[in-house]
Amino acid sequence: MSAEEKRVWIYAVIAIGVPAVYFTIILRQVPTTDVTQIAYVWPLLTAIGIAIAVNVVASIVTAIASPKEANLKDERDTDIHLYGQRAEYYVLVIGAVAALGLTLASFEHFWIANALYLTFVLSALTSSIVKIVAYRRGF
């Protein structure tokens, strides 16, 4: 497995794991609490910060484990990256439209912020899955 593919796997695991914890903690409060009273801002920022930090640390650990190939990125990696980004774009657009709809319909900030976060999560996940399929099945 190339260094770039390892990074994609790391990104995918983080894109699933961290938001899963965040949404479990936050959304379980929804049935019993008014959403305007749910303290979601710091947990959301913390989740984003943890995801970035874990991604950086995991990438460094991977590079240390395989120093020879750590900086080796070729045209196939670049092509697959662009292919994944194209898929990611569609998810981002759909999520942005959904968030716009929530805003125009005067939903609480809670729903708009979480819809946007979910959009980022799903776009990252889509990009990762498309890239992994491209690495494994062909491109």
Add this chain to the structure above:
Amino acid sequence: MVKPTKVTNVIRALRFAHGEMTQADLADRIGVTRQTVIAIEQGRYSPSLEMAFRIARVFDAPLDEVFQYPDTEEA
């Protein structure tokens, strides 16, 4: 779903004909990862024209001896 390339190649045979060159050796010589050489050999990745020329040059062979493309389009 990703469609495999129709471009085929004889890189594997050429490697063996050139002193049993390893995939890692070829990858080093053309500046790509070993995984990319594997993907090209297995028809899972169609290289750029530039990379194709670099590969052909390693084997001192014309491009169309290394890579082939079917004459007729499949329906």
